[in-house]
Amino acid sequence: MSYDLVIREGTCISGGAIFAADVAIRNGKIAAIGEDLHGEKELSAKDKLVIPGAIDGHVHLGLHLPVGDTVDNMESGTRAAALGGVTTIIDFATPNDGQSLEDSFKERYNEASGHSCIDFGIHMSVLGNAVNEEQIRAMPALGVSSIKLYMNYKDRGWMAGDDVLWQLLTISKETGLRIEVHCENDFLISLLQKEVDSDPAHKEKYGAYAHIMSRPPITEWEAVQRAITWAEATGGHLYVVHMSTARSAMMVKAARECGIDVIGESCPQYFLLNDELYKRPDGYLYASCPPVRHKDEVRTMQEAIKAGAVDLLGTDTCAFNRQQKESWGGDYHKMAFGLPGVDLLLPLSYHMAADLKFYSLERWVDLIATNPAKIHGLPQKGALNIGKDADVVIFDPHKEITLKSGENMATMSDCSPYEGMHLSGWPVCTISHGQIIAQDGKFLGKFGAGHFLRRNLCSK
Numbered sequence: 001m002s003y004d005l006v007i008r009e010g011t012c013i014s015g016g017a018i019f020a021a022d023v024a025i026r027n028g029k030i031a032a033i034g035e036d037l038h039g040e041k042e043l044s045a046k047d048k049l050v051i052p053g054a055i056d057g058h059v060h061l062g063l064h065l066p067v068g069d070t071v072d073n074m075e076s077g078t079r080a081a082a083l084g085g086v087t088t089i090i091d092f093a094t095p096n097d098g099q100s101l102e103d104s105f106k107e108r109y110n111e112a113s114g115h116s117c118i119d120f121g122i123h124m125s126v127l128g129n130a131v132n133e134e135q136i137r138a139m140p141a142l143g144v145s146s147i148k149l150y151m152n153y154k155d156r157g158w159m160a161g162d163d164v165l166w167q168l169l170t171i172s173k174e175t176g177l178r179i180e181v182h183c184e185n186d187f188l189i190s191l192l193q194k195e196v197d198s199d200p201a202h203k204e205k206y207g208a209y210a211h212i213m214s215r216p217p218i219t220e221w222e223a224v225q226r227a228i229t230w231a232e233a234t235g236g237h238l239y240v241v242h243m244s245t246a247r248s249a250m251m252v253k254a255a256r257e258c259g260i261d262v263i264g265e266s267c268p269q270y271f272l273l274n275d276e277l278y279k280r281p282d283g284y285l286y287a288s289c290p291p292v293r294h295k296d297e298v299r300t301m302q303e304a305i306k307a308g309a310v311d312l313l314g315t316d317t318c319a320f321n322r323q324q325k326e327s328w329g330g331d332y333h334k335m336a337f338g339l340p341g342v343d344l345l346l347p348l349s350y351h352m353a354a355d356l357k358f359y360s361l362e363r364w365v366d367l368i369a370t371n372p373a374k375i376h377g378l379p380q381k382g383a384l385n386i387g388k389d390a391d392v393v394i395f396d397p398h399k400e401i402t403l404k405s406g407e408n409m410a411t412m413s414d415c416s417p418y419e420g421m422h423l424s425g426w427p428v429c430t431i432s433h434g435q436i437i438a439q440d441g442k443f444l445g446k447f448g449a450g451h452f453l454r455r456n457l458c459s460k
C-alpha cells in the first residue's frame with residue numbers, strides 16, 4: 001500500500017520518547033511509523049527532528065481594541081504560525097456590549113473560517129458580572145469547551161467578581177467546561193497605581209516602568225491562590241493563563257497534587273525577558289499584561305519549569321506596531337498590552353530545552369503539543385501516532401538564525417522584543433493534514449484551509 005507523503009530518516013520526538021523512524025501519511029492522517037517506508041512524495045529529515053505540530057492555545061489574532069486591531073489578523077497571524085511550526089491555534093471570542101455569547105462565537109468563527117490557514121478552536125470570554133447561565137451552558141454544543149474570565153480590568157468593565165468566578169466554576173463542575181482565568185488582583189493594582197500617580201513627576205521619573213511598579217508578583221499570585229481556593233471549594237475545572245511568577249506555578253502544582261483540577265499555562269516571555277526592557281526609552285513597546293518580571297523572579301520561574309511546575313506553553317500573542325504602541329503618550333495607564341510571538345513558540349521553547357536546559361527534548365514536545373492537545377480537548381492532535389491528524393513539523397536543530405523583523409520573523413509587528421536574538425534550531429517544514437504549508441521560510445498554505453475544531457469537555 002502506498003503513502004501520499006513519507007518523512008524519511010528523521011529523529012522523532014513524541015510520547016515521551018526519542019526514536020529514529022520514517023513517518024508516513026495517507027489521506028491527511030498519520031498512517032505508519034517505522035523503518036524504510038516509501039510514498040509518492042518523500043521528504044528527507046536526515047539530521048533533523050520530526051515532531052507533532054505545535055498547538056498554541058492562547059492567541060489573539062485580529063482582536064478589536066480601542067487602540068485598533070492587532071496587526072496580526074487571522075491571515076497574517078496563522079501564516080506566521082504556519083511558518084513557525086504551529087499547526088493549531090485557539091483564539092478567543094470576546095462579546096461586545098450586549099452581544100450574546102452565541103453571536104460572539106459566530107462572529108469569531110466567521111472571522112477565522114475562510115481565513116485561517118491552520119486548524120483553530122475558540123475559547124469564549126465572559127466579561128464583567130452579567131452572567132447568562134443559559135448561554136454559557138449552550139457553549140459545549142457549539143464545540144467550545146472553555147470559558148475565559150478576568151479577575152482584573154475593572155476599568156474596562158471586564159472584571160469578574162469572586163461571586164462570578166465561583167458561579168462559573170460551579171457550572172464547570174456540572175458541565176465539564178474549563179474556566180480559564182486571567183489572575184490579577186484588581187484592588188491591589190489600583191492601590192499601587194494611586195501610589196505611583198501621587199508623585200506628580202512619575203511620568204518623567206518612571207515612564208513605562210510604572211507598569212511593573214503597580215503590578216508586583218503578589219498582584220498575580222494572590223489571585224491565583226484565590227482562584228485555586230474557589231476551584232477546590234466548587235470542584236470546578238480551573239486553568240490559569242499566562243503565569244508569570246514562580247509562586248503561581250508552584251501553587252498550581254501543589255494544588256493538583258492535592259487533587260484539585262487546575263492547569264497552569266505560561267509563555268516564553270516569562271522565562272526569557274525581564275523588566276529591564278521597561279527602563280528603556282522605548283520600553284512601552286514591550287508592555288504585556290502580566291508584565292515580564294525582574295530578573296530574580298525570572299530565575300525562580302526558570303527553576304519552577306525545571307521542577308515540572310508548568311503544564312503547557314502558549315504565547316498570548318497580541319501584536320501591535322510601533323504607531324499603535326506610541327498612543328500611550330507617556331502615560332502607563334494607556335499602554336497597549338501585548339507582544340507578538342506565535343511564530344516563535346517552537347524555536348524559543350526549543351532554545352529553553354536544548355541551550356538553557358530547563359527541560360528535556362521529550363518534555364519540550366509535551367509542553368507545546370502533547371499537553372495542549374490533552375488539556376484543550378483535541379484527541380486528534382499532539383502526537384506522532386497512527387490515526388492522528390498528519391500535523392507534523394520538521395525542525396532543524398542546527399539551523400542558526402538571528403531574529404530580524406521583516407526577514408525571519410513572520411509577525412506583522414515592527415517591534416518584537418526578540419529582535420536581534422540569536423537562536424540555533426528552527427522549523428524548516430510544516431505539514432497540516434498531510435499538506436506542506438510552509439517550507440524553508442516560504443509560506444505554501446491556503447487561507448481558509450484550516451478547520452474549526454470542536455473540543456472535548458473535561459471528564460466530570
Ligand SMILES: [Zn+2]
Nearest residue numbers: 058060316318
Ligand atoms: Zn491573552
